[in-house]
Amino acid sequence: MNTSEKRELRRFAAEIRIALLEELKARGFGHVGGSLSICDLLAVLYGKVMNYRVEDPKWADRDKLVCSKGHAGPAIYATLALKGFFPMEQLKTLNRPGTNLPSHCDKNKTVGIDCTTGSLGQGTSQAVGMALGDKLKGRQNRVFLIVGDGEIDEGQCWEAAMFTAAKNLTNLVWIIDDNKKQLDGPTADILPTFDLRAKMEAFGFDAVRVKGNDVEALYEALEKKPEGKPVAIIMDNVKGSGVKAVEETASNHSMNVAPEVWDSYIAAVKADLEALEKEVAEA
Amino acid sequence: MKLNYTGSPDPRTFKDFFGTEIPRMLDADPNLIYLDADLMSCIGTAKYGKAHPDRAINCGIAEGNMAGIAAGLAAAGFTPICHTFGPFASRRCFDQVFMSAGYAHNDITMIGTDPGVTAAMNGGTHMPFEDVAMYRALPGATIVDPADTAQLYSIFADLVKRPGVKYLRANRKSNDRVYEDGNTFEIGKGVVLREGPDATIIAAGYMVGKAMKAAELLAEKGIQVSVIDMFTIKPLDAELVAAYAKKTGAVVTAENHNRIGGLYSAVAECLAATCPVPAGCVAVEDEFGEVGPVDYLAERFGLTPEHIVAEVEKTIARK
Numbered sequence: 001m002n003t004s005e006k007r008e009l010r011r012f013a014a015e016i017r018i019a020l021l022e023e024l025k026a027r028g029f030g031h032v033g034g035s036l037s038i039c040d041l042l043a044v045l046y047g048k049v050m051n052y053r054v055e056d057p058k059w060a061d062r063d064k065l066v067c068s069k070g071h072a073g074p075a076i077y078a079t080l081a082l083k084g085f086f087p088m089e090q091l092k093t094l095n096r097p098g099t100n101l102p103s104h105c106d107k108n109k110t111v112g113i114d115c116t117t118g119s120l121g122q123g124t125s126q127a128v129g130m131a132l133g134d135k136l137k138g139r140q141n142r143v144f145l146i147v148g149d150g151e152i153d154e155g156q157c158w159e160a161a162m163f164t165a166a167k168n169l170t171n172l173v174w175i176i177d178d179n180k181k182q183l184d185g186p187t188a189d190i191l192p193t194f195d196l197r198a199k200m201e202a203f204g205f206d207a208v209r210v211k212g213n214d215v216e217a218l219y220e221a222l223e224k225k226p227e228g229k230p231v232a233i234i235m236d237n238v239k240g241s242g243v244k245a246v247e248e249t250a251s252n253h254s255m256n257v258a259p260e261v262w263d264s265y266i267a268a269v270k271a272d273l274e275a276l277e278k279e280v281a282e283a
Numbered sequence: 284m285k286l287n288y289t290g291s292p293d294p295r296t297f298k299d300f301f302g303t304e305i306p307r308m309l310d311a312d313p314n315l316i317y318l319d320a321d322l323m324s325c326i327g328t329a330k331y332g333k334a335h336p337d338r339a340i341n342c343g344i345a346e347g348n349m350a351g352i353a354a355g356l357a358a359a360g361f362t363p364i365c366h367t368f369g370p371f372a373s374r375r376c377f378d379q380v381f382m383s384a385g386y387a388h389n390d391i392t393m394i395g396t397d398p399g400v401t402a403a404m405n406g407g408t409h410m411p412f413e414d415v416a417m418y419r420a421l422p423g424a425t426i427v428d429p430a431d432t433a434q435l436y437s438i439f440a441d442l443v444k445r446p447g448v449k450y451l452r453a454n455r456k457s458n459d460r461v462y463e464d465g466n467t468f469e470i471g472k473g474v475v476l477r478e479g480p481d482a483t484i485i486a487a488g489y490m491v492g493k494a495m496k497a498a499e500l501l502a503e504k505g506i507q508v509s510v511i512d513m514f515t516i517k518p519l520d521a522e523l524v525a526a527y528a529k530k531t532g533a534v535v536t537a538e539n540h541n542r543i544g545g546l547y548s549a550v551a552e553c554l555a556a557t558c559p560v561p562a563g564c565v566a567v568e569d570e571f572g573e574v575g576p577v578d579y580l581a582e583r584f585g586l587t588p589e590h591i592v593a594e595v596e597k598t599i600a601r602k
Contacts, residue, residue, distance in 0.1 A: 060360070107358075108388050115358065116387035119378060125348045126383050129355020136316075136337055137360060156379070159348035166343075 001216050005048070007280055009215040012082075013043035014273040017242050018266055019078035023091040023101075025262035030094065031103065033239040033252035035075035037179040037212060038067070038146060040242070041235065042079045044218045045144060054084045057112045063141045064114040064130055068123025068157075069148035069177065070104035071254075077101050077110065085112035121154030123147070128160045131172035143172045144222075150182025153191050158203070161232075165204025170226035174205065177212065179239035183253045196234045205232035212237030243268055284474060285463035288495045292457035293432040300432050301394070302327020304439060305364065309338045314360065315443070318353050320346045320367040325455060326396060328366075346371045350379035354389035362390070364443055369395035369402070369452055373414035385421050385448045392443050398428070398452035399539035400580035401489060402572065410572025414452060416544020419517050423447040425470060426516040428488030428538075428546075433462040434514060441470055452488065459492020461512065473520040475527075479507030482533040482595050485524065487513050487546050490537035490565070490586065497537075497591035508595060519549045525557035533598045535563040537591050542566035561601035563594040 016039045024030040046052075050063040067076055074094060081088045086100075093099040100109045104118025115130065117123035127145040134141055147157060164172055182190050193199070200207035206227060210217040212235035221233045239253075240246030243265045249255065305328050309315050317339045323329040332339035342349040346367050353363035365372070372395030384391045395414055397403070402410040418424050425445055429435040435453065442449050461476065468474065473485070477498050486494035491512045498510050509527055513520065528534050534554060538546040547564035554562055567584045581587050 106387075115355075116383070119382045122351055122379055122383045125351020125379065126355040126358065126387075126389075128348070129352035129357075130359050131355070132340070132352065133316075133356040133359020133361050156347050156351065159343075159345040160351065163342065163345070163348060163352065 001219055003283065006216050007276060009043050009047050009219070011273065011276055012047045013040045013215065013242070014269055014276065015082055016042055016075065016078050017269045018273070019082055019088065019091060020075050021262055021266045021269065023074055023078055023094050025259055025266070026092040027094045027096070029256035030074055030254060031071040032246055032255045033181065034069055034148060034177070034179065035072045036243055036246060037177055037237045037239050037241045038072050038075050040213045040215055041146070041175065041218055042075055044215050044222060046079050046083055048219060049222045050144070051141065057085060061139050061141050064143045065146070066115040066117065066123045066127035066130065066143060067105055067146045068117050068127065069120065069146060069151050070117030070123065072146070073101070073103065073105040076105065076113065080110070080112040120148070120151045121156035124157045124160035127172060128163055128169065131169045132167065135169065135171055141171065144175060145172060146175050146177060149176060149178040149180065149187050149193055149196070150190070152176065152193060161200070161203045161205070164230050168230065170230050172230055173222065174200070174230065174232040176232065176234045177237055178234050179212070179237040179241070181239040181253065200232040200234070205230050207232040207234060209234045209236055213241055284466055286461060286476060287433070287463040288459070288461050288492065290492070290496060291460060293460040294457070295432045296455065296457045297396070297432055297435060297453045298327050298455045300435050301366070304436070306331040308440065309335070314362050316340065316356055316361045316363050318342055318349050318363060318365045320344055320349045320371065322367050326366055346376040347379040350376040350391070350393070351383045353391045354383035354387060357384070357389035357391055362443060364392045364394065366394040366396065368409055369398045369411035369414050370409055372450070373411055373417045377417050380448060381421055385424065390446050390448070392449040392451065394451045394453065396453060396455050398454065399489065399567070400572070400577055400584060400586060401454040401456065401539070403577045403580065404574060406574030407572040412541040412567045412572060413544065414450070415516055415540050415546070416548070418450040419544060419549065421448055424517060425449045427451050427470065427514055428516055429453055429514050430461045430488065430491035430512050431458050433460065433464050433466070434468060436464070437466055438468050438470060445470065454489060458489050459495070461491050461495065468514070471515045471518045471520060473523045474512040474514070475509065476512055477508070477510040479509045480531055481506050481508055482535060482599050483509040483511060483527040483531045484535050484537060484591060484595065485511045485513050485546065485550055486537040487516055489539040493586065493588045494537050494591055496588035497595065500588055500592050501595055506595065506599070513546060516546055516549055519553055521553045521557065524550055524553045528554055528558040528560045532602050533561045535565065535591065535594050535598050537565040539586060540566055541569055543569055561598050563598035565591050565594050
């Protein structure tokens with residue numbers, strides 16, 4: 001990946017963060033921590049890796065995203081709106097009565113959402129079924145599955161992981177967002193994950209660990225050709241990543257803060273974006 | 284409707300049906316796919332599964348994962364049929380069936396074998412008396428409890444094609460034969476098996492043959508009852524229930540299930556809203572199961588023709 005492509009993805013990640021924070025500000029509260037921590041990943045997936053058609057969101061041969069940690073829906077909605085799946089104004093309807101943008105992902109409500117998730121663990125098996133189905137239908141696409149490091153407390157994730165490797169579903173890419181926190185506190189205190197890479201390898205995956213905010217490393221991991229085993233990417237991450245004040249908030253799973261606080265978060269990302277633009281101009 | 288009730292079991296077991304029909308349907312329809320949780324051998328599909336591992340997917344002993352995979356396969360354009368024993372097809376994977384299939388509108392069929400006392404020698408751990416109650420609470424679900432194998436032959440393909448979540452509870456062995464081959468059934472429509480003015484017995488599954496026997500025993504006592512096979516527990520044929528409540532003035536349900544949440548509850552809800560008449564039930568009295576031969580368990584949990592006779596007499600007395 002050249003410098004310009006890398007900057008473009010970083011810029012897209014910042015745009016997703018701004019749209020996400022505006023979306024949450026419009027409602028006043030929401031799942032900010034786990035949404036922020038997948039913004040760089042979403043920028044790489046929707047900016048460079050995934051094949052999809054905005055004008056034909058249900059195209060059968062598209063690459064599909066299953067965000068099993070369904071509470072990160074607001075980050076995906078921001079990404080989809082920026083890509084033109086629906087108008088940006090719709091983001092302001094998040095969690096309003098009758099909205100098409102519910103707290104957790106719902107494929108029957110939101111254009112561009114590929115899988116209904118929210119009851120943690122359940123996206124994993126659905127992603128397996130989707131990848132198996134696509135493979136049996138002879139499609140050449142891939143399914144990308146995002147799982148939370150807290151979410152893997154759910155035993156269903158490990159049933160699905162076992163099946164993925166057993167059936168060698170190399171068209172399914174597991175991405176674990178190891179952001180070190182779950183709702184009640186640090187994952188290390190609630191239910192430690194131990195060595196996730198070793199765990200996934202023991203389950204039959206080719207596992208890599210990359211920085212969750214490194215778009216180039218994420219891109220390389222996502223584009224790595226499977227060598228006889230499905231790929232698992234463990235994102236070494238920070239919950240609330242990209243907004244220092246949120247990163248430093250102990251309990252940031254869901255936050256309810258005043259509009260001016262949301263504005264301060266948005267201003268911080270905008271400052272990063274401006275610095276990036278400056279970098280581009282100087283280059 | 285041509286009946287063939289003699290009090291004897293259907294010579295073809297439900298396992299015979301599953302073992303021949305599921306492979307036949309899979310061969311005929313490439314969009315159909317079958318999943319099991321390490322119980323293919325129990326319904327006669329193991330040989331097919333070994334020969335066609337991409338058409339009959341063995342998910343191992345992981346029922347929640349199986350339900351989720353089925354939902355994902357539905358999203359990818361397949362029509363999935365899943366099987367495991369009744370307790371695992373309901374309790375063990377209910378959240379996955381509810382959310383990943385039902386809520387997400389990924390249509391699947393779940394077969395739960397050996398409902399209620401037919402779990403017999405597997406005992407209380409394997410004896411679902413609550414599966415119907417759970418699936419009734421799933422919006423849009425269809426629940427079928429077939430009277431005999433002949434009936435299952437006629438309805439299975441329609442059931443699999445229906446939208447939503449479909450739950451089929453069927454014994455692996457035979458129920459008492461009730462029907463001649465070749466009848467046509469409509470899912471959601473009960474079948475009147477016998478006409479009589481004094482009361483109506485509404486039965487499902489294993490209890491339909493018992494209800495026919497009870498009607499004979501009652502006739503010997505001069506009591507003429509109607510018998511309805513309510514093989515579709517949801518959606519309930521409310522029109523038929525109300526019509527026979529009005530016509531006979533007393534209703535007794537008979538089911539191989541807890542009295543809470545099953546056929547009795549469904550019929551009682553319907554009667555309360557349409558035609559309140561005295562209603563009794565023959566069902567399990569809110570107990571856990573236990574091990575033993577089916578005949579012992581039927582007696583133990585009060586599911587015999589004699590129990591139906593007593594309940595009908597008691598209910599008629601309340602008219």
